[in-house]
Amino acid sequence: MTQLAPAPSTLTPQPRPRQPRPSHQGGTLLAAGEPMVWLLAAGLGMAIAMISGLVALVVWNGAATFWPVPVVEVRTLDGSIHLGEVVRSDTYRPDEVVLQSIPEGDREAVRAAIEGEGGLASRRLLRTANFDLSGTHFTWVDDFSIAPGGESNPEWAVVVERLEWGRFVGVPLRGEQGGAVVAEGEEATWTWYEDHHAEARRLWRERRELKSDEMGALNRRIEEARLDLRRAELREQAPPEWVTAWTDLSRARAVHDESGIEASRSRLAAIEAAGFRPNERFLEAIEGYEAIERSTEGEFAALRGRIEDLDAQLAAEVMVLGTVDGQEQAIPLAEIVRAVPQNRLSWFGRLGVYLDRWMEFLLDDPRESNSEGGVYPAIFGTVAMTLIMTIAVVPFGVLAALYLREYAKAGPLISAVRIAVNNLAGVPSIVFGVFGLGFFCYVVGASIDQLLFSASLPNPTYGKGGLLWASLTLALLTLPVVIVATEEALAAVPRSMREGSYACGASKWQTIHRIVLPRALPGIMTGAILAMARGAGEVAPLMLVGAVKLAPELPIDGTLPFVHPERSFMHLGFHIYDLGFQSQNSEAAKPMVFTTTLLLITLVAMLNLMAIWIRARLRRRFAGSQF
Amino acid sequence: MTDAPATTPPESPPPAPAPRPHPRSVGRVEAPAARDLAAIARGEIREAMVHAEVGKEEPVVEVDAFSLFYGGYQALHDVSMRIPRGKITALIGPSGCGKTTLLRSVNRLNDLIDGVRTTGDMRLNGDSIYGRDVDVIELRKRMGMVFQKSNPFPMSIYENVVYALRIDGQRDRRVLDEVCERSLRAAALWDEVKDRLHESALSMSGGQQQRLCIARAVAAEPEVLLMDEPCSALDPIATQKIEELVESLVPHYSVLIVTHNMQQAARASDYTAYMVLGRLIEYGPTQSIFQNPKLPETEDYITGRFG
Ligand SMILES: Nc1ncnc2c1ncn2[C@@H]1O[C@H](COP(=O)(O)OP(=O)(O)OP(=O)(O)O)[C@@H](O)[C@H]1O
Ligand SMILES: [Mg+2]
Numbered sequence: 001m002t003q004l005a006p007a008p009s010t011l012t013p014q015p016r017p018r019q020p021r022p023s024h025q026g027g028t029l030l031a032a033g034e035p036m037v038w039l040l041a042a043g044l045g046m047a048i049a050m051i052s053g054l055v056a057l058v059v060w061n062g063a064a065t066f067w068p069v070p071v072v073e074v075r076t077l078d079g080s081i082h083l084g085e086v087v088r089s090d091t092y093r094p095d096e097v098v099l100q101s102i103p104e105g106d107r108e109a110v111r112a113a114i115e116g117e118g119g120l121a122s123r124r125l126l127r128t129a130n131f132d133l134s135g136t137h138f139t140w141v142d143d144f145s146i147a148p149g150g151e152s153n154p155e156w157a158v159v160v161e162r163l164e165w166g167r168f169v170g171v172p173l174r175g176e177q178g179g180a181v182v183a184e185g186e187e188a189t190w191t192w193y194e195d196h197h198a199e200a201r202r203l204w205r206e207r208r209e210l211k212s213d214e215m216g217a218l219n220r221r222i223e224e225a226r227l228d229l230r231r232a233e234l235r236e237q238a239p240p241e242w243v244t245a246w247t248d249l250s251r252a253r254a255v256h257d258e259s260g261i262e263a264s265r266s267r268l269a270a271i272e273a274a275g276f277r278p279n280e281r282f283l284e285a286i287e288g289y290e291a292i293e294r295s296t297e298g299e300f301a302a303l304r305g306r307i308e309d310l311d312a313q314l315a316a317e318v319m320v321l322g323t324v325d326g327q328e329q330a331i332p333l334a335e336i337v338r339a340v341p342q343n344r345l346s347w348f349g350r351l352g353v354y355l356d357r358w359m360e361f362l363l364d365d366p367r368e369s370n371s372e373g374g375v376y377p378a379i380f381g382t383v384a385m386t387l388i389m390t391i392a393v394v395p396f397g398v399l400a401a402l403y404l405r406e407y408a409k410a411g412p413l414i415s416a417v418r419i420a421v422n423n424l425a426g427v428p429s430i431v432f433g434v435f436g437l438g439f440f441c442y443v444v445g446a447s448i449d450q451l452l453f454s455a456s457l458p459n460p461t462y463g464k465g466g467l468l469w470a471s472l473t474l475a476l477l478t479l480p481v482v483i484v485a486t487e488e489a490l491a492a493v494p495r496s497m498r499e500g501s502y503a504c505g506a507s508k509w510q511t512i513h514r515i516v517l518p519r520a521l522p523g524i525m526t527g528a529i530l531a532m533a534r535g536a537g538e539v540a541p542l543m544l545v546g547a548v549k550l551a552p553e554l555p556i557d558g559t560l561p562f563v564h565p566e567r568s569f570m571h572l573g574f575h576i577y578d579l580g581f582q583s584q585n586s587e588a589a590k591p592m593v594f595t596t597t598l599l600l601i602t603l604v605a606m607l608n609l610m611a612i613w614i615r616a617r618l619r620r621r622f623a624g625s626q627f
Numbered sequence: 628m629t630d631a632p633a634t635t636p637p638e639s640p641p642p643a644p645a646p647r648p649h650p651r652s653v654g655r656v657e658a659p660a661a662r663d664l665a666a667i668a669r670g671e672i673r674e675a676m677v678h679a680e681v682g683k684e685e686p687v688v689e690v691d692a693f694s695l696f697y698g699g700y701q702a703l704h705d706v707s708m709r710i711p712r713g714k715i716t717a718l719i720g721p722s723g724c725g726k727t728t729l730l731r732s733v734n735r736l737n738d739l740i741d742g743v744r745t746t747g748d749m750r751l752n753g754d755s756i757y758g759r760d761v762d763v764i765e766l767r768k769r770m771g772m773v774f775q776k777s778n779p780f781p782m783s784i785y786e787n788v789v790y791a792l793r794i795d796g797q798r799d800r801r802v803l804d805e806v807c808e809r810s811l812r813a814a815a816l817w818d819e820v821k822d823r824l825h826e827s828a829l830s831m832s833g834g835q836q837q838r839l840c841i842a843r844a845v846a847a848e849p850e851v852l853l854m855d856e857p858c859s860a861l862d863p864i865a866t867q868k869i870e871e872l873v874e875s876l877v878p879h880y881s882v883l884i885v886t887h888n889m890q891q892a893a894r895a896s897d898y899t900a901y902m903v904l905g906r907l908i909e910y911g912p913t914q915s916i917f918q919n920p921k922l923p924e925t926e927d928y929i930t931g932r933f934g
Contacts, residue, residue, distance in 0.1 A: 410741075519781055
């Protein structure tokens, strides 16, 4: 209990001589804090340097990939001749073995020249391409091994990006249509190519659509019918032998094979005698399936015919190119994605090609085991996964944080839960991948398959990696981030506001819903942004729960039910790993690694900017802007 | 009265002290009064000096032998008082004496603090406040509260005022509009904000914000309005406005107001209660408390010699 101040006499302050505090003026540097400031500044400087270095490296390497570089033709001292794009150059210290490859007459001069440079020599990496003819994509050319006057930039050297075998570098010789020469000479051939290429590509795309869309639709129809039949079979518990016998019977009927009909009939009779009697519904299901099979057969044939016609048409138009060592190669126009006479281009022409390549990269499917073409499916997969993850994690995290902060009674249990949540943030991400595989795919997914997709078993529908499971796995991974951020945001809502609300007669939930949550929303958004940034860049767990090397079928497309969260998907992070370490043509894949990295960084930054923009709008809406 | 209070047995009321002239020289502390306070601090029980006029008023809130403990610390000691209807009652006393605690006990806001324990009861218009199956939320709907520091909600001025109606599920725009205008007029704020009702309440000045909180508190027609030093963060002009506003609220509303400002209490209230160390010391019409206090402690406090 408080004591009251007693005797008034002691209240009078005793006068005390003021003692001067020791002054640090002119004292040590340390006391003034200067060295600490430098240290702190140095720390910050290091961080900035590292980040800007990283960004600069990625931007520099990634942005240059698609720029058309000059094509050079070099004739070496030993008489070989190369034509290719200059990819990069470096200096190295050539050893005796290298010098032995120089013809005897020139060797001493070359040796002297190298020694004059202090033993160093420069060389260039040429992308000589033409893998189908030469067996290599790249060739190193030593500058000292080039014959005098043996280097030139041939005007008509054309770099052809084609669907298979990588690039081709050569000079257009002639255009052929159905075996007949329709254009001859470099210029004429090129003009002919430019006139006909677009149409050939249009036909090629038409063929691709026929093959993927229409053929796919037919296949799906049959598959649907087969699944319906299987469902009926499961429902009626029909013995599989009965079904096979029935199918055999109708086949035999179709070809009027009397003995076959007889044999199938007796098999059916034997099974029915053993106790199984098909009812009306089941027979209808079987007949429905057979009707569809019959009707699609004709459609298949017609489709195949159309595709073959197109194929013949497409194969007829070819451009013949000559390589630098005198070989010829005929390339169908339809297989040429892009042909670029890189030495003939003005700066704007190059810019056009550069932008065109970027468009392809952003909007097209990959080809050549991902090292060429675009990454559209990967962009789509990354964005879709990040958004689904955010949509899944934010409500859960907010609910958990609300309970922890607003409702739970403080105590050892709640402290333990908090510690556990915080530790969850430090668990290696691959562990979440293992959990996702073991729980979402093998337990939840398998149960869904049992319940809803039993007809297509043993092929799993949800019981394998897929977009949904990957998103949920990452949601779990980022849950602690959201919980911690939300808890902080809730704790920052002033007590006076809650009390004001209670004093107005609001219940706890009304107070949370009307006062606390709106106030905390920007903080919650910050948590969501952090979660997104963390989740979008995560790769390791995805490899276990659904990210794949190639998945041209997007999780959202035009086939019912339009959204397919069970499908595997491509992811930019995984794509980078795949390009960098799994690619056969690693020299060609290397720049693509940087370009894809650049894209991933940009994408994550854009997702974050979007969230920050939403947060800024919320702030404006829920809090006073002026004071 | 130099000897009586400290030794008065609890059963017998203190003898009415003989009115006598009291020396008002500043700087001299009356030894007997100090002795009385020390006795209170030691925990010796003594009855509050409640003037007879209070008993004649019809009460809106009755406090009945109410004690409150923050964990092990007792902040209110057996307080009993009747707060008259349609009047302004001021609570004064030195810092830490339990004024805020008493005020917040009336609408049970102290329930939100962990480890708070109470004994005794209060009644709002005859209905028990601390009874066993009282619905606290229903109870709070019958009172309004204004806090020391203005606490407008982060929403528009309009939504702030009609908040109490909103949480009751009132949707009718006409009713809301009407309540908003009436409350803002009652809080003398209507003319200032009628053109910007849908702007954020946080864009108002401090004084306006406090009047907005008053408007919010009276919006649901409370049976009693609790105010905890509503002017402590305001300049004299805003203070005066709020004082006038509070005066204009009676007799329609009953007001219980905590204040540190003696002039304010003297000017603006009908009754004044003086508290020390969690106990009610003297309670009576403001006029008699300030001009003719019956206890020397009260006199010391209001003349500025203690507190
Ligand atoms: N939440 C709390 N927990 C513990 N003790 C508290 C709490 N709130 C107040 N007290 C104590 O209760 C006593 C009364 O506090 P109260 O806030 O009611 O005083 P007051 O009269 O309003 O003072 P002031 O005039 O300074 O506002 C003080 O001693 C204080 O330390
Ligand atoms: Mg107080």
